[in-house]
Structures are given as C-alpha cells and as structure tokens.
Amino acid sequence: MKIALVGYGKMGKIIDQIAQSRGHEIVARLAETPTVENLNNPDVVIEFSNPDAAYQNIKNCLELKIPVICGTTGWLEQRSEIEALAVRENTAFLYSSNFSLGINLFFALNKKLAQLMHPFSEEYRVQLEEIHHTHKKDAPSGTAISLAEGVIENSDFTSWKLEKTEGQGLGIFALRKDEVPGTHSVYYRSEVDEIEIKHTAFSRKGFASGAVMAAEWIKGKKGIFNMKDVFGV
Structure with a gap:
C-alpha cells in the first residue's frame, strides 16, 4: 500500500518503521496540513497529529476521497461532522483512541x-x-x-x-x-x-502496529469503522 503519514512526531516515526517492515511504501511524511500536492496520491492516510490540527487534516483528506485512520485525541467535538463528511464523500474513516x-x-x-x-x-x-x-x-x-x-x-x-x-x-x-x-x-x-x-503499555509499538493493521484492513472499504471491526472483539 501507499501510505501518507500526517503528523510526524514520535508515533509517526514508529508507524513509518513498522509500515515499511510490512512492505508498504510511505509516500508522504507531513508535519504540515495535507493537500493534494503534498499527499502524493496515497491509498490511505494515517493521522497522528495534535488536537488543534486534527480536524482540518482529516477534512482535507476525506474531501480528496482518501480513507483516513485517525489516532489523534482531544478533537472529538467535531467527530460527527467528520463522519458525515466521510459518508458524503463515499470514502472510509476509522477513529480509535487506542490501536493496540x-x-x-x-x-x-x-x-x-x-x-x-x-x-x-x-x-x-x-x-x-x-x-x-x-x-x-x-x-x-x-x-x-x-x-x-x-x-x-x-x-x-x-x-x-x-x-x-x-x-x-x-x-x-x-x-x-x-x-x-x-x-x-x-x-x-x-x-x-x-x-x-x-x-x-510498555512502548508505543503496540499502538503503531495496530494503526498499520487498520490501514491494511480498511483498503477498499467505505463507511465509518473502529478497532472492534478490525480485531472482531
């Protein structure tokens, strides 16, 4: 898969390593707001930024009809709006407070x-x-x-x-x-x-592995999902 990482802090760097170890290509590593020019046409976006940036980051990606896996917390007052946008754009959105x-x-x-x-x-x-x-x-x-x-x-x-x-x-x-x-x-x-x-949790690797698994799972799907769907628990 071609994966764009939006938010490239500690979690983003660990996700980068794990995604590549599983055979995926990282086509963008963004600390800035994603756009059609800098995303480089990914199959999926994994968004781990910060509460102030998350809403606009996710909105931009969904409007480009790119599925989004989001692990940023602290912005959920706008979650219903984002989920409605994902449905309207006929793409996929998966949020989880924890991916392990x-x-x-x-x-x-x-x-x-x-x-x-x-x-x-x-x-x-x-x-x-x-x-x-x-x-x-x-x-x-x-x-x-x-x-x-x-x-x-x-x-x-x-x-x-x-x-x-x-x-x-x-x-x-x-x-x-x-x-x-x-x-x-x-x-x-x-x-x-x-x-x-x-x-x-002993390290962030469990969170990062789960985020990559979610990205693999969501490919080709449409709708609103969470990690219960991915793990079946």
Missing part, C-alpha cells in the same frame, strides 16, 4: 465487568485512572474516555468528569509522569475489598 490489540481486549473486559458490577453499585464505588507522559496535551486520555463510556453504557452514570467519582459523574484521575506510554486502571472499591483491572 491489548487495549481493545481491555475495552471489552471493561464493559463486561461493568455489567457484572451494576447490580452491586450500592456496595462498590467505581473510579478510573490514567497515567501518561508529560508531553501529552489532552486530559483525560482518549482511551480513558472510551473506558468511561464503556462503564456509562452499563451503569447508572450519565457522564464522566475529571477527578473523583461523585453522584452520576464517573471520575477519571489523569496523572502525568515522565515517559509513561500509557497506563489505564478501572477499580471498584467497597468497604471490605477492591476489584481492579489494569492495562499497562
């Missing part, structure tokens, strides 16, 4: 545990926690928000909030520590015990 196989299995486990714990919500208080490197610009992480949404779908909570769980607001502690790729925990605490599930 492990975290997508963790998403499924989180939903199942929330279902099991729902009848015992009086006994157990649920709290989420995420830890990332100090360079991460958004808080909470997109992965933490996805986990919170999984709990909310299977509980009486109506929204998530930063810090401590209160009332119908599911709490997320967002911590920043040097060079932590990503650690996410969901725990249910009672007066007598605690149940915790946790995912710890």
Whole structure:
C-alpha cells in the first residue's frame, strides 16, 4: 500500500518503521496540513497529529476521497461532522483512541465487568485512572474516555468528569509522569475489598502496529469503522 503519514512526531516515526517492515511504501511524511500536492496520491492516510490540527487534516483528506485512520485525541467535538463528511464523500474513516490489540481486549473486559458490577453499585464505588507522559496535551486520555463510556453504557452514570467519582459523574484521575506510554486502571472499591483491572503499555509499538493493521484492513472499504471491526472483539 501507499501510505501518507500526517503528523510526524514520535508515533509517526514508529508507524513509518513498522509500515515499511510490512512492505508498504510511505509516500508522504507531513508535519504540515495535507493537500493534494503534498499527499502524493496515497491509498490511505494515517493521522497522528495534535488536537488543534486534527480536524482540518482529516477534512482535507476525506474531501480528496482518501480513507483516513485517525489516532489523534482531544478533537472529538467535531467527530460527527467528520463522519458525515466521510459518508458524503463515499470514502472510509476509522477513529480509535487506542490501536493496540491489548487495549481493545481491555475495552471489552471493561464493559463486561461493568455489567457484572451494576447490580452491586450500592456496595462498590467505581473510579478510573490514567497515567501518561508529560508531553501529552489532552486530559483525560482518549482511551480513558472510551473506558468511561464503556462503564456509562452499563451503569447508572450519565457522564464522566475529571477527578473523583461523585453522584452520576464517573471520575477519571489523569496523572502525568515522565515517559509513561500509557497506563489505564478501572477499580471498584467497597468497604471490605477492591476489584481492579489494569492495562499497562510498555512502548508505543503496540499502538503503531495496530494503526498499520487498520490501514491494511480498511483498503477498499467505505463507511465509518473502529478497532472492534478490525480485531472482531
């Protein structure tokens, strides 16, 4: 495949290496806004930029009818507009807050545990926690928000909030520590015990590999997708 990388920070460089190791050609490595001139006619765009640039980056690519794999978080207020654009342009868009196989299995486990714990919500208080490197610009992480949404779908909570769980607001502690790729925990605490599930990323390679797999999977498809479609979980 011919792949254009939009956003060429740490993740972009790792995706570059993995894509080439799987036999793909990188036709553009962009730190600037993508255009028809600098994209070089790719089969797919993998977008890992920053929250301020993501919307315009994705919009430009979709308007050129190029499928987009997006891993940038912190811009999702405009997600519905982007998805409508992808449908209108008869192309494909896949967003995920996290592309690793492990975290997508963790998403499924989180939903199942929330279902099991729902009848015992009086006994157990649920709290989420995420830890990332100090360079991460958004808080909470997109992965933490996805986990919170999984709990909310299977509980009486109506929204998530930063810090401590209160009332119908599911709490997320967002911590920043040097060079932590990503650690996410969901725990249910009672007066007598605690149940915790946790995912710890050791490097960014799991995220990058999943993004390349998503790019391979989406070729020839039309519509709106996520990593559940790719991994079948």
